[in-house]
Amino acid sequence: VNVGDLETPVLTIDLASVERNVTRMQDYCDAHGLALRPHIKTHKSPEIARLQLDAGAVGICCQKLSEAEAMLEAGFGDIFIPYPLVGSRKAGRLAALAQRARFAVAGDAAVAARTLSTALVQAGTSVDYFVDCDTGFGRTGVQSPKEAADLAAYVSKLPGLRLAGLSVYPTTEEAAVWVREARSECARVGVPIETVSGGGTPTAFRTHEIGEIDEVRVGTYVYGDRSCLLAGTHELGDCAARVRTTVVSRPTAERAILDAGSKTLTSDRVPWNEDSGYGVIVEFPDAVITALSEEHGIVDLSRCASRPELGEVVTVIPNHVCTCVNLHDTVVAHRGGQVEAEMAVAARGRVL
């Protein structure tokens, strides 16, 4: 079966592109002495995680305990959850997982760390702990190198938690300055910073220039998407994930409607390019997907010299592949267009 024979809409994954992306990132990390720890939130498929580990990744990242549970079921260990686990229920689940495989977590609050410690001690197990540092994104994380050192010192005394280092996001020049200050603060209070974990595909290939980072957490790189194209980390041929979609209406000369909307493509925009629409149509690069309904993609063809006909199938590179994949129970894995397998998005819907 060729992907051209598939009914639409369908999310297809080009395995040859995936393998190139996996190799490229692993080669980069190897060349610069960086550990690579891919984030499975992007693909949520054990098959792809296997490719990443076989290429040389040191372990995986999961964003939720339930994702980690799914990956553990599929046979994976050495899992880092760079997400704050808060409360005794999450702590209990982490402890149960840590009895079965090596785990690491990140956190930014002493009280949450104490709860984890209690549960881990009770279960007779332990995990690595990274201090989550907000190096400019404005999301989770301690706000200053001083706070990082305070939390590191606190955690270093908690049983069940082994202080492993710092986890930063994003990984930028500012982050490197931040980390250097945190290292001195930590040295001052006598706690060692063994590993610094940095994240994000857009900055990944600059990690060696930025410095201070030992381990690279990246997800999107494996499939690529429009944000990667715009960030310059991927070229068109590196975008492995594509939605094949049919033109189901041509109401005017300048408008086409696709059978792929927000329930197929994702309504995520490219954050730094909000007006750029909802994906690239590979065959009609001058077309703009101006809006999405749940099952409709609304396309402005006014800048296109040639235009797709009713019934024509086109290929869309989604804006954000992680949320796109998360809409699909399965994806179609192919090689050069020849379908190899229907691949389960095994950890889809794992929100807990």
Place this chain on the structure above:
Amino acid sequence: VNVGDLETPVLTIDLASVERNVTRMQDYCDAHGLALRPHIKTHKSPEIARLQLDAGAVGICCQKLSEAEAMLEAGFGDIFIPYPLVGSRKAGRLAALAQRARFAVAGDAAVAARTLSTALVQAGTSVDYFVDCDTGFGRTGVQSPKEAADLAAYVSKLPGLRLAGLSVYPTTEEAAVWVREARSECARVGVPIETVSGGGTPTAFRTHEIGEIDEVRVGTYVYGDRSCLLAGTHELGDCAARVRTTVVSRPTAERAILDAGSKTLTSDRVPWNEDSGYGVIVEFPDAVITALSEEHGIVDLSRCASRPELGEVVTVIPNHVCTCVNLHDTVVAHRGGQVEAEMAVAARGRVL
């Protein structure tokens, strides 16, 4: 079990609110002699469709053939698919479904109608056909009353298709003018317009004032969401779908992070209020969910007099309930907080 005991994040549905919403819309339609045909794309759950039919709905709408297949499996018939089915594969699937139950479709292209006709005749069955009319949304649909009459005349001669009327979106005063013109154009070419179907929750309760509409297609009304609050069709107590989410980080005095991001809440914005954030936090109405990552909701508390603590559970009314529900394999149905059932979102992921 009380919803307060559930681990987060979790999407909960208050059945009492659902029943009130169902009754209110049905009573409105009954009072004005309108047929109500709820759109199941919002809930994708047979249990909720059953409530809607038991209250007096004439049938249901599905947006995709695969949704219709799921609802047919669950025992429902009389299904309208107000979505263009293009090509012989979709036609063949429709014909197979039409052998088992009464179906209607909408379309805007003669060539697509001919393909449907061929498949339906081959299967020895037929469906009702509505001419899809673009009354101002700029999505699918014929562009003028004249085009509507031309397509109606064409379809009226095709075996396997029974011309049933017009399907319009949106349902506005302009749509009523449009429909009146289309009626005269159709009369001029000798084709009858039996039924006019109009859609959309925001305008639903004004259908009788707008006029010209016989059947109301609405989905969102059943659960309500932030767009309904802003449109004024629903009050807070009418919003049945709420995500319970935990504050997993309080990195600064003015910032909270929730364990609900774009994979839990939906990244849809309210179209006419793009800067209003990603949902309402019921307990902290002055808080603004300014951004979502996949598993993080980033909240600005600067306008809040009281502020949630780390570990506190809050309740979010999502911007767009249809895409929110579509992220979840199950929802928790409760009554006044007492959990009654875990309800499958049976038609979730049905994109084909």
